[in-house]
Amino acid sequence: MTPVIVKIIAGTIATLAFAILFKVKAKLLPYATFGGFVACVIYFILTDTVGGAFMPNVVAAFIVALLSEVFARVKKAPSTVFLFPGCIALVPGGTLYYTMNSLLSKNYNEAFHFFLTTLTVGIAIGGGIIAVSLVIYLTTKMYNRLKK
Amino acid sequence: MIKDNNNRSDGKALATSSLYTPDYILDKALDIGESILKCGGESHRIEDTVVRICSAYGAEQTDVFALPSLIIAGIRMPDGKTSSHVRRVYKTTNNMYKLDEINEISREICMGKINLEDIDNRLKEIQTSVPYSKIISVIGGMVAAGGFAVFFGGNIYDAIAAAIAGFFVSLMNIPKLNLVNKMLYTIAQAFVGAMCGLMLVHFGLGTNIDMIMIGTIMLMIPGLAFGNAVRDLLFGDTVSGIMQLVQAVLTAVMIAFGYIVAILFFGGVVK
Numbered sequence: 001m002t003p004v005i006v007k008i009i010a011g012t013i014a015t016l017a018f019a020i021l022f023k024v025k026a027k028l029l030p031y032a033t034f035g036g037f038v039a040c041v042i043y044f045i046l047t048d049t050v051g052g053a054f055m056p057n058v059v060a061a062f063i064v065a066l067l068s069e070v071f072a073r074v075k076k077a078p079s080t081v082f083l084f085p086g087c088i089a090l091v092p093g094g095t096l097y098y099t100m101n102s103l104l105s106k107n108y109n110e111a112f113h114f115f116l117t118t119l120t121v122g123i124a125i126g127g128g129i130i131a132v133s134l135v136i137y138l139t140t141k142m143y144n145r146l147k148k
Numbered sequence: 149m150i151k152d153n154n155n156r157s158d159g160k161a162l163a164t165s166s167l168y169t170p171d172y173i174l175d176k177a178l179d180i181g182e183s184i185l186k187c188g189g190e191s192h193r194i195e196d197t198v199v200r201i202c203s204a205y206g207a208e209q210t211d212v213f214a215l216p217s218l219i220i221a222g223i224r225m226p227d228g229k230t231s232s233h234v235r236r237v238y239k240t241t242n243n244m245y246k247l248d249e250i251n252e253i254s255r256e257i258c259m260g261k262i263n264l265e266d267i268d269n270r271l272k273e274i275q276t277s278v279p280y281s282k283i284i285s286v287i288g289g290m291v292a293a294g295g296f297a298v299f300f301g302g303n304i305y306d307a308i309a310a311a312i313a314g315f316f317v318s319l320m321n322i323p324k325l326n327l328v329n330k331m332l333y334t335i336a337q338a339f340v341g342a343m344c345g346l347m348l349v350h351f352g353l354g355t356n357i358d359m360i361m362i363g364t365i366m367l368m369i370p371g372l373a374f375g376n377a378v379r380d381l382l383f384g385d386t387v388s389g390i391m392q393l394v395q396a397v398l399t400a401v402m403i404a405f406g407y408i409v410a411i412l413f414f415g416g417v418v419k
Contacts, residue, residue: 002302002303006298010295010296010297010298010299011295011296013295014291014296014299014366016291017288017290017291017292017295018288018292019244020280020284020285020288021288022242022244023279023280024244024245025244025248025279040299076252076255077248078193078247078248078251080188080189080190080193080244081248084242084372087372087375088366088372089299091366091369091372091375093296093300093365093366093369094300094362096365096369097362097407098358099404100407100408101358103408122375122378123378125374126375126377126378126379127378129379130378130379130382130383133383
């Protein structure tokens with residue numbers, strides 16, 4: 001088995017490569033890559049302690065989305081610039097492959113299991129991101145009310 | 149982030165606002181909105197930007213509805229003049245460089261730093277500028293495929309094999325093939341990726357075919373589109389969310405189809 005530390009480094013390098021594929025500006029690359037690094041670390045820690053498909057992804061997506069909102073305000077760039085590369089390591093490429101591999105070998109129960117896992121991860125990523133939008137919305141509303 | 153319709157008309161009109169006809173203001177605002185859609189911006193970002201620009205130039209009421217392939221917008225000025233436009237967009241890509249630059253332009257417009265007449269030139273500048281050369285994009289694809297092969301549990305030889313397969317997959321991005329039909333193009337890309345993986349394992353480079361395949365899948369997977377679709381659905385942009393969801397699922401099915409065809413053709417070589 002590949003050690004977790006190697007996996008985290010590989011995930012971070014892959015995030016950097018994806019940030020280049022998404023054409024993130026050179027001066028914003030370090031921030032986008034940092035988001036991917038954080039996502040990998042949280043994902044592996046929670047997979048070891050909590051397990052399952054939902055919790056690690058939803059927490060990692062939440063933290064990455066929160067980080068990208070912070071970076072967006074500091075660097076005056078859209079939050080998507082940091083969010084897309086940061087979340088790419090969470091994308092369920094593995095389970096999608098195993099879904100179709102099981103379909104190919106006519107193992108339908110297993111295929112359904114992997115399909116559900118893929119779906120769960122997708123919903124977890126979306127849910128983590130929307131939770132941050134909600135937090136930002138509520139805090140700005142509270143801030144505006146306090147200012148009055 | 150979450151749309152707040154009550155705050156939209158608060159933007160103070162700029163001093164020069166009366167110089168422009170409603171048609172002209174809406175046309176320029178939609179130029180910006182269309183550019184955001186083309187480089188992968190979300191529906192609510194487009195709607196928000198168009199509303200901000202129009203109200204900065206004195207529109208009393210602005211209604212925008214953005215889909216992943218269409219923008220509909222109408223404005224009404226304080227003197228009762230109205231205007232409405234529609235824009236159709238055929239192809240969208242993920243280009244964070246353009247998104248960043250267009251965001252900068254729209255911020256400057258709302259602060260009154262640049263005139264509406266200058267927008268055309270600025271947009272043209274952005275369309276022609278290229279942040280990374282094609283060679284760097286191909287290398288990026290190789291590194292991404294290799295990195296994810298290790299991330300999902302492969303060894304160094306799997307990473308090299310995945311990088312070689314990723315090279316051929318990313319090479320297909322250079323000619324504008326994907327203008328023909330996105331679904332056929334995805335099948336072709338998946339087929340090439342799987343074929344390269346199977347061949348490389350057959351010739352002894354890389355041991356885990358699973359990890360090599362996953363590495364190349366990550367280059368074309370619609371996982372982010374799926375996450376975006378879920379976010380749009382939860383946001384309340386239901387139509388846009390469903391459109392993206394259907395696109396994401398279809399792309400995933402096409403990837404699976406391309407891989408299955410390649411495995412049926414070349415699978416016997418490996419086993």
